[in-house]
Structures are given as C-alpha cells and as structure tokens.
Amino acid sequence: MRHPALLPALAMVLALVAGTAQAGCYADYKAKRDKPLRLHYGTIQLRGKDCSKAAAERQIPKRIASDGWTLLTVLGVFDESGLGKRKDSAGKFHLRY
Numbered sequence: 001m002r003h004p005a006l007l008p009a010l011a012m013v014l015a016l017v018a019g020t021a022q023a024g025c026y027a028d029y030k031a032k033r034d035k036p037l038r039l040h041y042g043t044i045q046l047r048g049k050d051c052s053k054a055a056a057e058r059q060i061p062k063r064i065a066s067d068g069w070t071l072l073t074v075l076g077v078f079d080e081s082g083l084g085k086r087k088d089s090a091g092k093f094h095l096r097y
Helices: 006-021 053-067 080-093
Strands: 026-033 038-045 070-078
Touching: 026 053, 026 080, 038 053, 038 080, 053 070, 070 080
Parallel strands: none
Antiparallel strands: 026 038, 026 070
16 A cells, blocks of 8 residues: 655655755864964864764864864864854864864
8 A cells, every 4th residue: 555645754754864964063172382382272074974073083183283283172073053152262263174
C-alpha cells in the first residue's frame, strides 16, 4: 500500500539531514605572540567533516602561524548559531584565519 502523504514528510526529513551535514563548524581559541607579548581571542571556521576540539587543535596552529601566533587553547567548537555572540569579543580576529 502506498502512502502519498508520507512523501512530503520524508522530503522534509531528508532536507534537514542534508542541511545538518553541510552546517558550518567553528571554533573559538586563544593565541599569543612573544616579544612583545600579545594575546588574542579569535574564531575560525574549521575545514573538513571533523567538527571536534581535536580537529580544531590540529588546524588552528598551522593557520595562525602565518602571522606569528601560537595557539594557547581551543575553548570549544560550535555551529553558525554561536558566531553572533562571539563576534564582538573576537573583533578583528573573528573568522580572520
């Protein structure tokens, strides 16, 4: 027996799953530069499918090193919904790298 009414519901579920899989992954972190000592707080979009603190700890040092920064700590990972509340705190380091 066919249930045509289920097709729209199934389409919505598939769209939600696809949207979740493509959602952005971001991390916030603290970094430093020596001589003179400078500190910054930043946000960064992670590349690839791994959206974990460990992935951020692997990616961030390479990306910020181009400007002489050293990663101190990754505070956490989050999706697009967390960007707005971190933007002001990150200032010029919001999605810079």
